[in-house]
Amino acid sequence: MSKPLFLFTQLANSYRVHVQNLESLTVMQIQEIESFVKQRKGIFDFVNYTFTIQKRVEFYEFVSLLQHLGMDVIWKENNIIQEDKPRISFGQYKGMCYFELPDTYLLWLSNNYRGVEKEIITQELQRRKL
Helix, strand or coil: CCCCEEEEEECCCCEEEEECCHHHCCHHHHHHHHHHHHHCCCEEECCCCEEEECCCCCHHHHHHHHHHHCCCCEEEEECCCCCCCCECCCCCCCCCEHHHCCHHHHHHHHHHCCCCCHHHHHHHHHHHCC
16 A cells, blocks of 8 residues: 655645645545545645645645644655746635636636636636636
8 A cells, every 4th residue: 555645835825735646545545635635624636636725834834734643644845836826816715826726616717707817717727628
């Protein structure tokens, strides 16, 4: 049984974690990760194998939390900071980058949002080929 491999990326007001080996994990391991994300009101994106949590956390704090919870995972830090990406300016996902939004919410926005960020939403949908 392999351990989950987390690639941590610090964002401006949140963090994103890519689970690099999600397909090789057991159902129980995936449920443990889902529970971790849900307790922190995060979003798990099974399409991209990532989860995002709206809380500013440094890498060492993230590792400390995983250790405190006894999660048996491997972690790495991704030093790429994506500060220049457009962020959503409203609603429950306010402050998150558009590329972090779940597909379902992005599709909902494309049909229901009429504001100035409509072009950004359209571009993100095209990038994801949705």
